Amino acid sequence: MLKKITTVASVVLLSALTACGSGGGGSTGSSTPGGTTTMGFAQVGAESGWRTANTKSIQDEAKAAGIDLKFSDAQQKQENQIKAIRSYIQQKVSVIAFSPVVETGWDTVLLEAKRANIPVILTDRSIDSDDTSLYKTFLGSDFVEEGRKAGDWLVANASGPTNVVELQGTTGAAPANDRKKGFEEKIASKPDIKVVASQTGDFTRSGGKQVMEAFLKSQPKIDVVYAHNDDMGLGAIEAIKAAGKVPGKDIKIITVDAVKDGMQALANGEINYIVECNPLLGKQLMDLAKKVVAGEQVPERVVTEEGTFTQEQAKAVLPQRQY
Ligand code: AHR
Numbered sequence: 001m002l003k004k005i006t007t008v009a010s011v012v013l014l015s016a017l018t019a020c021g022s023g024g025g026g027s028t029g030s031s032t033p034g035g036t037t038t039m040g041f042a043q044v045g046a047e048s049g050w051r052t053a054n055t056k057s058i059q060d061e062a063k064a065a066g067i068d069l070k071f072s073d074a075q076q077k078q079e080n081q082i083k084a085i086r087s088y089i090q091q092k093v094s095v096i097a098f099s100p101v102v103e104t105g106w107d108t109v110l111l112e113a114k115r116a117n118i119p120v121i122l123t124d125r126s127i128d129s130d131d132t133s134l135y136k137t138f139l140g141s142d143f144v145e146e147g148r149k150a151g152d153w154l155v156a157n158a159s160g161p162t163n164v165v166e167l168q169g170t171t172g173a174a175p176a177n178d179r180k181k182g183f184e185e186k187i188a189s190k191p192d193i194k195v196v197a198s199q200t201g202d203f204t205r206s207g208g209k210q211v212m213e214a215f216l217k218s219q220p221k222i223d224v225v226y227a228h229n230d231d232m233g234l235g236a237i238e239a240i241k242a243a244g245k246v247p248g249k250d251i252k253i254i255t256v257d258a259v260k261d262g263m264q265a266l267a268n269g270e271i272n273y274i275v276e277c278n279p280l281l282g283k284q285l286m287d288l289a290k291k292v293v294a295g296e297q298v299p300e301r302v303v304t305e306e307g308t309f310t311q312e313q314a315k316a317v318l319p320q321r322q323y
Contacts, residue, residue: 037293038068040088042098044125045076047170047203048231049259053323054099054124054279061282067289076170076202078102082109089116094293097285099124099140102172110134119292123285125174132300136292139284139302141277143175147182149275149308150226150254154183155190157252157273162223165215166198167208167236169228175277176200179228179256196222201232208232212239227255230262230274237270248272258309260321266314274314276306279323 039062043055055071062069070093074080078101088096089112096118100106106127113120114134122138154162164187169176180198187193197215201207208227215222216239225240227233233255237247245251247270255262258276265271284302291298309317 036066036068037095037290038070038091038093039289040070040084040091040093040096041072042081042084042088042096043071043073044081044099044101045073047076048205048229048257049261049323050229050231050257050277050279051203053259054281056323057280057282058285059282061286064283065286065290067286074101076101078105085109085113089113089118092116093118095119095121095289097121097123097289100127100174101125101170103128103174103177104172107131107134121285121288121292123281124279127174137288137298137300137302139281139288139304141175141304141306143178143277144182144185146175146256146275146277146306147179147184148186149182150179150256150273151183151186153254153273153275153308154193154224154226155186158190158193158224160192162193163196163219163221164193164224164226165212165219165222166195167201167211167225167227167232168198169200169203169232171200171202173203175256176203176228183226195226201227201235203229203231205231205235208235209239210235212236213242216240216243216245222251225251225253227253229277230255230257230259230265230271233271234261234265237265259323260318263309263314263318263321266309266311267318269311272311274309276308278304278306 072084081101096113107129110120120135122135124140126138197219199211201211225236233253240247240251247253252272254273255271256275256277258274262274266274288298
């Protein structure tokens with residue numbers, strides 16, 4: 001059984017850490033002779049409502065900033081992102097930005113960009129590499145902290161033995177690794193809470209539904225779903241309803257993102273708690289890109305500040321929600 005909580009911050013603010021910048025490893029990029037900055041952006045895909053809002057933010061803000069955007073959708077495949085980055089290098093863009101689908105395996109292609117003197121900005125997701133000179137800055141959320149917030153809520157609201165099933169994001173992706181880690185760190189303080197099954201739903205609604213259907217068949221007692229994003233949580237809701245149970249009551253649901261569909265389900269009582277992950281990174285990305293191309297110092301890490309939402313808070317903010 002879960003108790004209700006009523007007070008959780010829900011401030012939606014973006015703030016840059018203003019600590020000393022890295023500037024990275026030498027390359028500064030260049031504008032075309034006409035003075036136009038070109039950005040090659042290798043997007044992860046279109047797997048979720050979050051991603052759609054993120055893509056729109058990047059496209060809108062590039063236009064507003066007068067940056068010529070070359071955009072590619074990797075359909076959640078690392079090989080496609082690598083191909084796109086190589087093509088941006090060949091086209092001699094001023095700056096490359098990308099959201100790495102997985103954390104590992106980037107050193108070779110990023111070294112090629114560095115040798116071509118094209119600066120790279122990581123946005124949304126980071127990479128696992130010892131060589132921080134391969135990119136100028138990383139703009140995005142603290143995913144471990146997001147997992148901790150989800151775990152904190154469960155620890156505060158669970159009473160008695162609580163069986164959790166986890167819908168993980170894309171295998172090897174930073175938000176999947178980190179949201180798992182932060183959540184586990186927090187629930188470790190309450191041995192009654194157990195993750196009884198954990199599997200990837202690839203950050204998609206259909207993936208979340210499919211995995212939840214399997215969990216409902218294989219697990220005799222499920223009290224809570226922890227979904228690494230709203231879309232998988234929304235897929236799980238469909239599976240729970242189809243199994244004749246009531247989402248939000250018979251099975252509690254915690255998700256991450258706070259996109260409109262997720263917030264609507266939270267306001268309707270079908271989700272119990274959402275940890276926010278803000279997709280509106282476009283403006284900050286364009287500001288950073290301009291600085292990097294001009295050879296100015298930038299912070300090596302720019303963290304997105306985010307809140308959390310209860311059902312009551314979702315009802316209050318839903319009418320003004322941008323995405
Ligand atoms: O990297 C951000 C994550 O990717 C979002 O939480 C998820 O919805 C998306 O697919």
